[in-house]
Amino acid sequence: MTIKPAKTMTLSDIARLAGVSESTASRALRDNPVINAQTRQKVQQIAADHQFKVNATARSLRTQKSHTIAVIILFDAKTQQAITDPFLLDILGVIADELTRQGYDMLLSTSKTTDKDWRSYYFDSKRADGLIVIGQGEHDERVEQLSNAGVPFVVWGAATGTEHFPVIGSDNRQGAQLAVTHLLTQGCKRIAFLGDIRHSEIEMRYLGYQDALQAAGIKPEAKLQLNTDFTAQAGYLQTQQALFSELGSLDGIFAASDAIAMGAMKALLEHGIKVPQQLALVGFDDIAMSAYCTPSLTTVKQDTHAGGKLLVAQLLSRINGGKAASQLLPVKLIERQSSLRGN
Amino acid sequence: MTIKPAKTMTLSDIARLAGVSESTASRALRDNPVINAQTRQKVQQIAADHQFKVNATARSLRTQKSHTIAVIILFDAKTQQAITDPFLLDILGVIADELTRQGYDMLLSTSKTTDKDWRSYYFDSKRADGLIVIGQGEHDERVEQLSNAGVPFVVWGAATGTEHFPVIGSDNRQGAQLAVTHLLTQGCKRIAFLGDIRHSEIEMRYLGYQDALQAAGIKPEAKLQLNTDFTAQAGYLQTQQALFSELGSLDGIFAASDAIAMGAMKALLEHGIKVPQQLALVGFDDIAMSAYCTPSLTTVKQDTHAGGKLLVAQLLSRINGGKAASQLLPVKLIERQSSLRGN
DNA sequence: AAGCATATTGCAATCGATTGCAATATGTCC
DNA sequence: GGACATATTGCAATCGATTGCAATATGCTT
Known part of the structure; x- marks a missing residue:
């Protein structure tokens, strides 16, 4: 049986009940040490009894802070x-x-x-x-x-x-570099980049992708950068299209997000391409699902x-x-x- | 070149600049028709010029609505x-x-x-x-x-x-019933339920699961209901455990969420169980990823x-x-x- | 020209809490 | 007993906008 206040209590109500002024009540509730311990206690007790809560709006107005x-x-x-x-x-x-x-x-x-x-x-x-x-x-x-x-x-x-x-x-650039270097280490020679470089984060990832290739003496091909939205669907469609196009044979894909990567994976598997044997795939983000798709997804964890x-x-x-x-x-x-x- | 107000403007500033009272200014800004059209326009113009924005806190305090x-x-x-x-x-x-x-x-x-x-x-x-x-x-x-x-x-x-x-x-119960009936139609005889029935939504799904079984003349086995948290990991672990246990052979799983289902799928595939041939799987929610895992996930869309x-x-x-x-x-x-x- | 309806505008209170400063009370010291 | 330091408390202004009611101005009627 909780007490159901007929109407909302205000500080002034509490002050009256405690027999003190509003200023004292206010200070007591905020544990201001200048207020006598007994008074403080009493005010707090009364406030608690009546389920009084400071009106956040009034406080914000007065203190000029919204918190x-x-x-x-x-x-x-x-x-x-x-x-x-x-x-x-x-x-x-x-x-x-x-x-x-x-x-x-x-x-x-x-x-x-x-x-x-x-x-x-x-x-x-x-x-x-x-x-x-x-x-x-x-x-x-x-x-x-x-x-x-x-x-x-x-x-x-x-x-x-x-x-x-x-x-x-x-560190998007570093992350991408790690990912692509890893792909190269796994033997990939021709790696596509799936992501929309008009987003600055993705742009950094693309730079990292280029860094890694160049460090391995490979010249990045502009046509291997494929603008792709942040969705599995976009990854799926883009990959399908890539497979049908005259890109030549890819053996690696670095996707700018795990969602994209999963879409790509779907397209690859549908086409009977073995992952990672024929084509290795790396994503970005390490979302929860990445560990639980099949094959599980290599990725860059933020x-x-x-x-x-x-x-x-x-x-x-x-x-x-x-x-x-x-x-x-x-x-x-x-x-x-x-x-x-x-x- | 935007005008950079030295300090925030208040309604009273606007009123002064417009040569009207605060009340008139307030009404003008709120398009109160009682205010003369010219006055209204003038006040609004001045407010716009000075990038005046009503202080939401003060308004809330006065109107007793936080919006x-x-x-x-x-x-x-x-x-x-x-x-x-x-x-x-x-x-x-x-x-x-x-x-x-x-x-x-x-x-x-x-x-x-x-x-x-x-x-x-x-x-x-x-x-x-x-x-x-x-x-x-x-x-x-x-x-x-x-x-x-x-x-x-x-x-x-x-x-x-x-x-x-x-x-x-x-309609969780109906959804579950649809899902399980579907599994039965596909020939499943023994279907596990993955989900924590202490959550009331999941409880309803479990009821729907039972409805479907009973409608098909199958008696639900309590031990086929496996409490599982809302994560892919939980689905994975629970399924692994189920496969090793003496549950007997399952040929269907209804998971209370897509995340759980994906975890389950992972475990099944790892054990070489063919989905859906040996075991059919249905989830719940239709999250974006469900269409893009392999095999893609049958599910109940909310x-x-x-x-x-x-x-x-x-x-x-x-x-x-x-x-x-x-x-x-x-x-x-x-x-x-x-x-x-x-x- | 007086009377009255209508259109605009302003006065002042109000929302609820916080806080600088003044006021009072208590205690201490010489 | 008076002076002064310290501990508590209260007064009153303030934050910025909204709104009921009163005040003024304007126009129209007869």
Whole structure:
């Protein structure tokens, strides 16, 4: 039998019940040591008895802090799809937990929401103290605008070193290089790249792909780079098409995401191509499913946990008057069946 | 060259600049027809010039409406994992879009956040006007409490007909029945059920499983129901174990989620069991990857789009003084390779 | 020209909590 | 007993917008 308050209690109600002023009540509830211990205790007890909760709106108005961070997930302008890649979900979960741990709420915005002017909507209107933008996408001018407007924000994406706002992201170039070098080690000679290089993260992966080839004395062929959206379907269709085209014979594929890789795998298997014997395949992200497809997928694992924590840490530091710096996170190659030929 | 406001503009600034009172300015900005058209225009122009945005906090305080909905994703008490199933991501995206369309913001809370008392934290504190709870999980008392507290909320889960709060969800029982009937039609005689029936949604699926067997004159064996978490890993391990145990020979598996099914598939293939010839497999959810594993996965498709829209519609109706009703959404069997034996 | 309806605008209270500063009470020292 | 330091508490302003009601202006009627 919980007491069901007829109407919401306010601080003034609590103060009256405790026989103190609102200021004392307010201080008592916030454990301000200047208030006498007994008074403090009494006020807190009464507040608890009446299930009093501070009105977050009033507090925000007065303190000029919302204690809320807006997380914006950029959607692909082309596919119009919001969050689809399981990878996003991973990092989103980490960010959510970390924000909570730090006492912040998370306002989530996806796809169409972002038609809005983020700065106006979230920051100028005081809905949020700062922004986390996930996925730079294809060079978004809106991100650039943010940096001119004094809005505290951090981006998950590709730190190229040239942007003038803080970007946290995996070392995509290094990851791709590891992956492609691995393919070369497994004996691949002609490796296709599946991914849309208009996304800056993917562009970095493509650079890593080229690095690896060049290090092995192989000249990258432009026609082996095939623009592919972030979906299994796109990977499937692109691979089918590649197999029918006059690309010549491939013996390796590096896909810019695991979802793409799985689509590619499907197409290959349908065509009776043996993976990894005839063609070795490597993805990127290490989503949960990668270990459980057949053959299991070799991939580059991003440290989403570190990434999420870092995004939050940098943003909060920035909000609290400090600086936020770009940072590259190390990645790791996870070798599985799709590329291991057992020499 | 955007004008960079030295400090944030307030309504009073705009009023002063326009030479009108704050009340007139406020009304003008909200397109109140009582204000003279010219005045209205002038105020709006000035506001636009100075990139004025209404302070959402102040408005909320005054109007007593946050125009925010808290979405709570229940995590599994056991695995301690937050959002992992791709299915959640789907429905979350739909809800986000729909809330945006309706002019609401979305406060997302996962896993550890939910240690809090939701009612206090989100509703009593006026952070949100209502709650959407996703995943009833294993009979959560906290959901029950909400319904006693007059908080507007809706749940995505299993509408059993006995709960006294609005639940929107797929017709899990019907879906399972379709799936298992399909397996029987394909000639399966002994079908295992992989899923944790302590989750009410899964319980409904188990009932549907039993319905189908009984309709075919088969007596369900309790030992063929194997509790399994919502992950590919759990499906994999459980299936491995099942194959080594003295369950006798199975020729069909109905998994309570696609992720579980994919784990199961992995285990089967590793053991050289031919899918679907020796053992047919059906999942639930129709996540994006299901069409792209090999063999592709037969599954029961949930209408996440309708579900998300309905959740939002019902909640807003409830907030606006109306009623919210539980509702069952129809599902659809998607037949793919993992179960089709071509008779 | 007085009377009254209608169109616009402004005054001032209000939403609920926080906080700088002043006020009071208590204790200590010489 | 007076002076002064310290511990507690309260007053009142403030955050920024919204809104009921009153005030003023304008136009029309007879």
